[in-house]
Amino acid sequence: MIATLNKSKTALTINRQEFKLALAKVGTGIDKQIASFKKAKQSYDSSEIANEIISEANIFEAIIQGFNEAEETNLKLTDITNLELAQGWIDEFLEKYSNE
Incomplete structure (x- = not known):
């Protein structure tokens, strides 16, 4: 599971391993898109590309929405206990594409 809901259903913690696996799957899609641009010799x-895909995905909003629907909670982004750390994982992910 990509996040863990605390027992009082008032906070979520993003699970590092699952989150990074999800980012890796996003990365595979980005790599395929880049490969098709290269093959077509398009700039x-x-x-x-990576920033746009991550922005459009609204990863944290999707996680919150999923838990709110599944658990009948009313969580907000501020209820993610390790949001800053998870944002760092996204920044690391995006850094990979800024060096290409």
């Missing part, structure tokens, strides 16, 4: 900005 691209790998950093822009």
Whole structure:
């Protein structure tokens, strides 16, 4: 599970391993998109592609929404206990594409 809901159903903790696995799957999609641009000899900005996909995915909002629907909670982004740390994992992920 990508996050753990505390017993009082008032906070979530993002699970590092599951979250990074999910990011890796997103990365596979980005890599395929970049490969198709290369094959077609089209210009691209790998950093822009990765940032756009991550922004559109609204990962944290999707996690919150999923738990709110499944657990009948009313959690908000501020209820993610390790949000700053998880954002760091996204930043590390995006850094990979800024170096290409």
